[in-house]
Amino acid sequence: MRDLRRCVGFVLTACALSLAVACGPAQNTNTNVGGGATPGGAQKGGAVRIGFSMDTLKEERWQRDKQLVEQRAKEVGAVLDVQVANGDDSVQTKQCDNMLTKGVDVLIVAPHNGEIAASIVEAAHRQGVPVISYDRLIKNSDVDLYVSHQVEKMGEMQADYALKRVPKGNYVLIGGAQTDNNALLLRKGQMNILAPAKGRGDINIISDQFAKEWKADEAMRITEDALTRTGNNIQAIVASNDGTAGGAISALDAAKLVGKVLVTGQDAQLDAVQSIAEGKQTMTIYKPIKPLADSAVDNAVKLARKEPISAPDRVNNGKIDVPSILQEPQAVDKENLMSTVVKDGYHKLEDVYKNVPREQWPKATAGVQPKASESQKASQVFTAFFLLLTAFVWVKMR
Ligand code: BGC
DSSP: OHHHHHHHHHHHHHHHHHHHHHHHHHHSOOOSTTSSOOTTTTTTTSOOEEEEEESOOOSHHHHHHHHHHHHHHHHHTOEEEEEEOTTOHHHHHHHHHHHHHHTOSEEEEEOSSTTTTHHHHHHHHHTTOOEEEESSOOOSSOOSEEEEEOHHHHHHHHHHHHHHHOSSEEEEEEEOOTTSHHHHHHHHHHHHHHHHHHHTTSEEEEEEEEOGGGOHHHHHHHHHHHHHHHTSOOOEEEESSHHHHHHHHHHHHHTTOTTTSEEOOSSOOHHHHHHHHTTSSOEEEEOOSHHHHHHHHHHHHHHHTTOOOOOOEEEEOSSSEEEEEEEOOEEEEGGGTIIIIITTTSSOHHHHTTTSOGGGSOOOOGGGOOOOOHHHHHHHHHHHHHHHHHHHHHHHHO
């Protein structure tokens, strides 16, 4: 009987322990500035205080960036302050100044304007605070690290995709905000591929413009204008992101050309992958955000603690070759939606194919089962542990 009591006690303790393990990361840390860390805590071995300055949450991806940076900060025990400038440079500068005054140990900045943000780096450095340039490059500054994806390559991938399927014809190029270095890099990449085709006379670039602030209605206006000028004779639209692709598709819709003109994009945001599943948008560039968010937070902690960082790439920002970590993008179209965004759990199958009749949904095959979520994984670990213990108790009681 005593044995039995001991076993029951053991099982209960073990259950409590395994529950704690399964829920561990979520309980790990503070999440907000003011959560107890003292300024300069990093140097004293305390929690690192990270300031994350974002330009915008407008595109779906930025909401994901915010959530994943918060999640990683929790996991590593850092205190995080997130500020969003809503496309206003002076607001972004002020928000960074405030975070510096509050005593952050390190800043992660996704700049609205890559040139203007150089002053944020200067202000931070005056206080000995390192700065990470997030997704978009901060120009002409001594910024400490740049974490992003291979942006020029993304432009090449968009153009290459288009040119392989539309080797001849009229092209419209829609760039993003010219204040965002990414918009310029994308255009550079696109022209690396399209310029030779243009030179051979295979394609005719009838419009090559930038949509102010990455706005969909600007993209719609550019497309409408191109349709009018050519009498609806357009074969491909190289839109630089999904937002601008959506604007272009609205213009095509009015001209009854949706699905007949190739349209590229970038971000794999939900409305765009739905549009791909429906055959309206042709492709997008999928950039997993988690590796980006993780590398920003992990390296922010290292920089704050003055530990060495490993950054294999270099990107010139007009002043220095900035140590950089650039993640791989992936081209996504109707053919590989399942084996990319759905398989990775970036979007759910039922959301992606929401507007497609159910009988046309792809069959989920063994290789492309969506990944288990973190909470599913935790409960799987708990169940496995519980079963093992039950078996152990049963053997003991016999
Ligand atoms: C980002 C894109 C985003 C665009 C508009 C770019 O700098 O890399 O992912 O769609 O900004 O916010």
